Amino acid sequence: MATHVSLSGFRYLPGYFDRPAQEALLEEVRAVAAVAPLFVPTMPKTGRPMSVRMTNCGDLGWVTDRQHGYRYQDRHPVSGTRWPAIPASLLRLWDDVAGYSKPPQACLVNFYDRQARMGLHQDRDELNLEAPVVSVSLGDQCLFRIGGTARSDPTRSLRLSSGDVVVLGGDSRLGFHGVDRIYPGTSTLLKDGGRINLTLRRVEP
Numbered sequence: 001m002a003t004h005v006s007l008s009g010f011r012y013l014p015g016y017f018d019r020p021a022q023e024a025l026l027e028e029v030r031a032v033a034a035v036a037p038l039f040v041p042t043m044p045k046t047g048r049p050m051s052v053r054m055t056n057c058g059d060l061g062w063v064t065d066r067q068h069g070y071r072y073q074d075r076h077p078v079s080g081t082r083w084p085a086i087p088a089s090l091l092r093l094w095d096d097v098a099g100y101s102k103p104p105q106a107c108l109v110n111f112y113d114r115q116a117r118m119g120l121h122q123d124r125d126e127l128n129l130e131a132p133v134v135s136v137s138l139g140d141q142c143l144f145r146i147g148g149t150a151r152s153d154p155t156r157s158l159r160l161s162s163g164d165v166v167v168l169g170g171d172s173r174l175g176f177h178g179v180d181r182i183y184p185g186t187s188t189l190l191k192d193g194g195r196i197n198l199t200l201r202r203v204e205p
């Protein structure tokens, strides 16, 4: 039985953003959502809605629906307008932790209410698998799980808090990961509770 979880290239940076920085980032996310409203993503094939609501900023945004599946596109799927720019604070984060010369092209914004979760998956819709995925947590804590490159590999669970940053680089870039649950009432950042996850990615080489 495998007991060792190999997570080379995985970095956990707890408390990267302090409270004032989290508040500033939240305002920027609100400004993004004002221009590019949260939408309900649906799964390819089944058309079932995911439990998170999403939006994006950047040149490209990750979207999914029954008809066209998982993909990146330069426009909001409902309004058809271009995504707003990635906030400067997130570009600085990327410069600080990604170890990659080119800037991120996409920032996915996931909103989790108290019931939402995200099943184990790999991030593999990018042509660029050399740049890491850089992820920021805001609001309520969650139980994040990360494993190896096979779905059946052993996994490790981490409780992520507001302001924490996770970097999926190296071998962990294609690691299966997901969010098993939200812990309601564990943060005062979002007035109505819930969790926001921001995921920065380089899509093209």
Ligand code: SIN
Binding pocket: 110, 118, 135, 144, 177, 178, 179, 197, 199
């Ligand atoms: C994701 O894998 O897209 C989200 C991860 C997270 O919410 O922490």
Ligand code: FE2
Binding pocket: 121, 122, 123, 177
């Ligand atoms: Fe992911």
